[in-house]
Amino acid sequence: MYLYDDIDQRIVDARVREFREQTRRYLAGRLSEDDFRALRLRNGLYLQRHAPMLRIAIPYGMLSTRQLRALADIARRYDRGYGHFTTRQNLQLNWVRLEQVPDILAELAAVQLHAIQTSGNCVRNVTVDHLAGVARDEIVDARVWCEIVRQWATLHPEFGFLPRKFKIAVSGSPADRAATFVHDIGLQARRAPCGETGFRVIVGGGLGRLPIVGQVIRDFVPWRDLLGYLEAILRTYNRFGRRDNPHRARLKVLVRDWGIDRFRDAVEAEWAQLRGGPQTLTEDEVRRVASRFTQPVYEPLADLDFAEEPRPFAAWRRRNVHPHKQPGYAAVTLTLKRPGVAPGDVTADEMTAIADLADRYAQGELRVTHEQNLLFADVRQRDLPELWRALRDLGLATPNAGLLTDVIACPGGDYCALANARSIPIAEAIQRRFADLDELLDVGDLDLNISGCMNACGHHHVGHIGILGVDKNGAEFYQLEIGGDQGGERPAALGKVLGPALAGEEVADAVARLVRTYLALRESEAERFVDVVRRAGPEPFRRSVYGDRDQERAHRPRSAAA
Amino acid sequence: MGIVIKNGRIVPDPPPPDVVLEPQDEPSALAARLRTARVVAVRFAAYNDGRGYSIGRMVRERCGYAGELRAVGEVAADHLAALRQCGFDAFELREGEDPQEALAALAVSEALYAAVRAVRARAARAS
Ligand code: SF4
Numbered sequence: 001m002y003l004y005d006d007i008d009q010r011i012v013d014a015r016v017r018e019f020r021e022q023t024r025r026y027l028a029g030r031l032s033e034d035d036f037r038a039l040r041l042r043n044g045l046y047l048q049r050h051a052p053m054l055r056i057a058i059p060y061g062m063l064s065t066r067q068l069r070a071l072a073d074i075a076r077r078y079d080r081g082y083g084h085f086t087t088r089q090n091l092q093l094n095w096v097r098l099e100q101v102p103d104i105l106a107e108l109a110a111v112q113l114h115a116i117q118t119s120g121n122c123v124r125n126v127t128v129d130h131l132a133g134v135a136r137d138e139i140v141d142a143r144v145w146c147e148i149v150r151q152w153a154t155l156h157p158e159f160g161f162l163p164r165k166f167k168i169a170v171s172g173s174p175a176d177r178a179a180t181f182v183h184d185i186g187l188q189a190r191r192a193p194c195g196e197t198g199f200r201v202i203v204g205g206g207l208g209r210l211p212i213v214g215q216v217i218r219d220f221v222p223w224r225d226l227l228g229y230l231e232a233i234l235r236t237y238n239r240f241g242r243r244d245n246p247h248r249a250r251l252k253v254l255v256r257d258w259g260i261d262r263f264r265d266a267v268e269a270e271w272a273q274l275r276g277g278p279q280t281l282t283e284d285e286v287r288r289v290a291s292r293f294t295q296p297v298y299e300p301l302a303d304l305d306f307a308e309e310p311r312p313f314a315a316w317r318r319r320n321v322h323p324h325k326q327p328g329y330a331a332v333t334l335t336l337k338r339p340g341v342a343p344g345d346v347t348a349d350e351m352t353a354i355a356d357l358a359d360r361y362a363q364g365e366l367r368v369t370h371e372q373n374l375l376f377a378d379v380r381q382r383d384l385p386e387l388w389r390a391l392r393d394l395g396l397a398t399p400n401a402g403l404l405t406d407v408i409a410c411p412g413g414d415y416c417a418l419a420n421a422r423s424i425p426i427a428e429a430i431q432r433r434f435a436d437l438d439e440l441l442d443v444g445d446l447d448l449n450i451s452g453c454m455n456a457c458g459h460h461h462v463g464h465i466g467i468l469g470v471d472k473n474g475a476e477f478y479q480l481e482i483g484g485d486q487g488g489e490r491p492a493a494l495g496k497v498l499g500p501a502l503a504g505e506e507v508a509d510a511v512a513r514l515v516r517t518y519l520a521l522r523e524s525e526a527e528r529f530v531d532v533v534r535r536a537g538p539e540p541f542r543r544s545v546y547g548d549r550d551q552e553r554a555h556r557p558r559s560a561a562a
Numbered sequence: 563m564g565i566v567i568k569n570g571r572i573v574p575d576p577p578p579p580d581v582v583l584e585p586q587d588e589p590s591a592l593a594a595r596l597r598t599a600r601v602v603a604v605r606f607a608a609y610n611d612g613r614g615y616s617i618g619r620m621v622r623e624r625c626g627y628a629g630e631l632r633a634v635g636e637v638a639a640d641h642l643a644a645l646r647q648c649g650f651d652a653f654e655l656r657e658g659e660d661p662q663e664a665l666a667a668l669a670v671s672e673a674l675y676a677a678v679r680a681v682r683a684r685a686a687r688a689s
Contacts, residue, residue, distance in 0.1 A: 007677060007680045007681055007684055008681070010676075010677035010680065011674070011677040011678065011681065014673045014674040014676075014677050015674055017670060017673065017674075018670050018671050018673075018674050021667070021670050022640065022667075025663075025667075030660075030663065034609065035609060035638060035640065038609060038610055039640055121610065121612075151681055151685070154678070154681075155644075155674065155675070155678045157615065157643075157644040157645075157647030157648050157675065157678070158612075158615045158616055158619055158644075158647075158648055159612070159615070160612060160615070160644050161610050161611060161612025161615070162612060235616050238612055238613060238615070238616050239613055239616050239617075243608075243611060243613075273624060278682070278686060281685075282685075285685045288684075
C-alpha cells in the first residue's frame with residue numbers, strides 16, 4: 001500500500017482540524033443545517049434513520065493490519081462493535097455520534113486513513129480491480145495510478161461543488177474487473193504499439209435511477225496527460241452539468257443530452273488549452289508514487305499441486321483461491337457472505353482476528369473487494385491448508401466467491417433512510433435456500449445483487465440476477481432483473497426487468513426457478529447463467545417465474561428476446 | 563452591496579465591479595473587456611453551485627487577468643479558502659455572514675490548502 005510522507009499526513013491532519021472547527025460552529029448554532037450538510041457530507045458523515053453514518057475511505061481497497069486493528073478499535077469504542085464494507089471500497093460505521101466524529105477522524109488520520117470526499121458532490125474514492133499488482137494479466141499496477149488520481153482529486157479547489165457526486169474507476173488489465181463502464185469516468189490501461197502506457201477513457205456510465213453504460217471518449221490518453229485530460233472532463237462537467245434537478249445532474253445525463261460527440265468536442269477544446277500545463281505528469285513523480293508503495297517479498301517457490309486434498313478444502317480452493325503472477329503464491333478471498341450476517345458486515349473481533357491472520361499469512365496487508373469481501377493478495381500456496389483451517393474456524397471460509405450466495409447487497413431498509421424495502425432479509429433467504437454446496441458449485445458463477453431502492457447502491461443493474469426493492473402502497477416488493485453484467489472478459493451490460501414485482505417471501509423461490517431454467521438450458525458447465533440469458537433471451541426465464549400469470553405481456557412481441 | 567473582505571480585512575468602501583460574470587458566462591468571450599477592467603466579479607448562484615470556481619481559474623489562467631477578482635452572491639465563510647486557490651482575492655459575503663467568523667474560517671482552511679499546494683509542488687518538484 002501507499003505510505004504517507006509528511007505532506008500527505010499534513011493534509012489529513014489539517015482536514016481534521018477544519019472539520020472539528022466546523023462541527024463546533026454547527027453545534028454552537030453558528031452554521032445552518034444546510035451549510036453544515038454540505039460540509040459534513042464531504043467528510044463522509046450522513047445523518048439518517050437511526051444515527052449518523054460515517055463512511056471511511058479505503059483507497060483502492062488496501063489496508064494494513066495496523067489500519068484494520070485501528071478500525072476494529074474505533075468500531076468498538078465509538079460504534080456497536082462492527083462495520084460494513086460497501087461496494088465502493090469504503091467502510092461504514094452506522095451508529096457514531098456527531099460530537100465524536102472529529103475524534104474518530106483524528107484517530108483515522110493517525111493511521112493514514114480518512115473520510116475525505118466519501119460523500120457529497122465531489123470526486124469520490126477512486127476504485128480499482130482488487131487483484132491489482134498480483135493479477136497475471138495486468139498491463140500496469142492500477143493502484144499507482146489510483147493514488148496519482150487520488151492525490152490530484154483530494155481537495156481539488158475547483159471541483160468541490162460539482163453538480164453531483166463523481167466516481168472514477170481504474171482497471172490495469174485487459175479484463176475489466178473494476179466495472180469501468182458504469183462509472184462517471186472509467187480508465188483502462190493500454191499499451192500503445194510503441195510501448196508507451198496510456199489510458200482508454202470511458203465517460204458517462206453509471207447505475208442509480210438512470211443506468212447507462214459509459215462510452216469511450218478517447219481511445220488513448222498518454223500517461224503524462226492523464227490528469228490534464230481528467231481536469232478537462234471535470235471542468236466541462238462542472239460548468240455545463242445540470243444543476244436544476246439532482247436526479248438529472250450526473251455526468252451521464254450531460255453525455256446523453258449532448259451526445260458523446262459534442263461532449264468530446266467540448267472536452268478536447270478544453271484539453272487543448274490545459275495540455276502541457278502544471279498537472280502534466282513526470283516520470284519522476286510516477287516513480288516517486290510507485291516507490292511509496294510497500295512491496296511484497298516473494299520467496300523463490302514453485303506452484304504446488306494439491307492432488308490429495310480433502311474435499312471441503314478442494315471446494316474452497318476452487319472458488320476462493322485465485323492465480324497469482326508469482327509462482328508458489330496465491331490470492332485468497334475471505335467471503336463476508338454468511339447466512340445470518342448482512343453481506344459486508346464484520347465485527348470488531350473478526351477484524352482483529354483477520355488482522356492476525358494477515359500478519360501471519362499475507363505479509364500484513366489485505367484488500368477490500370467491490371463484491372464486499374476481503375482478499376489476502378500474497379499468500380504462499382504451501383500455507384493454504386493452514387490458512388483455510390484458521391478461516392474456517394472464523395466462519396470466513398465459505399467456498400462461495402463468485403457463486404450465487406456471494407450476494408452483493410446494500411444496507412437497505414434495516415439501516416438506510418432512503419430504502420423502499422429491506423435487502424438483508426432477502427439476501428439471507430436466498431443464502432438459506434441455496435445452502436447445498438454441491439448445488440451451488442454446479443450452478444457456478446452467478447452474480448446476484450440487491451438494492452433497497454432505485455439509488456442502486458447494491459448495483460442490481462449489473463447483477464446477472466438483480467433485485468430491486470420497490471414500494472407498493474407502503475408494502476415491500478421486489479423487482480427482478482436478469483442479464484446484467486459488470487463487465488470483465490465480456491462488455492458490461494444492464495439487466496432487463498423480468499416482470500411484475502414480487503412479495504418478499506416469493507423472491508428466493510423465484511431465484512430458484514431462474515436457476516432451474518438455466519440448468520435446463522445450458523449447453524455446458526462453461527456456459528454461465530448470464531451467457532444463457534444472452535443466448536436464449538429472457539422469455540424462458542420469465543415463464544419459469546410467472547408462468548401464464550400475465551398472459552397479456554406474454555403475447556406481446558418481445559424485442560428483448562432477440 | 564454586502565461586506566467585502568480582501569487581504570484579511572473588511573474593505574471600507576469597495577468600488578463596484580467593472581465586469582460581472584454570471585455562472586453560465588464564457589470568460590473568453592469577455593477577454594477584451596477584462597483587459598481594461600480593474601475589478602471583475604464572478605457570481606455564485608447558490609451555496610453548492612461551483613461553476614464560479616472554474617470561471618475564476620479561466621479568468622486568471624486563460625485570460626491573464628491580474629486585477630481584483632471578487633466572488634459575489636452566495637459566498638460563505640467555508641468557501642473562501644478554495645476560492646482563493648482558484649484565483650479570487652476579494653469576497654463579497656452573502657447576507658448575514660459574519661466577516662470576523664469568515665476570516666477565522668479562512669485561516670483554518672488555509673492551513674489545509676497550504677498542504678494541498680505542497681502536494682502539487684511535490685509532484686512538480688519530482689521532475
Ligand atoms: S440502494 Fe437505496 S436503500 Fe440501498 S443503500 Fe442505497 S439508498 Fe439506501
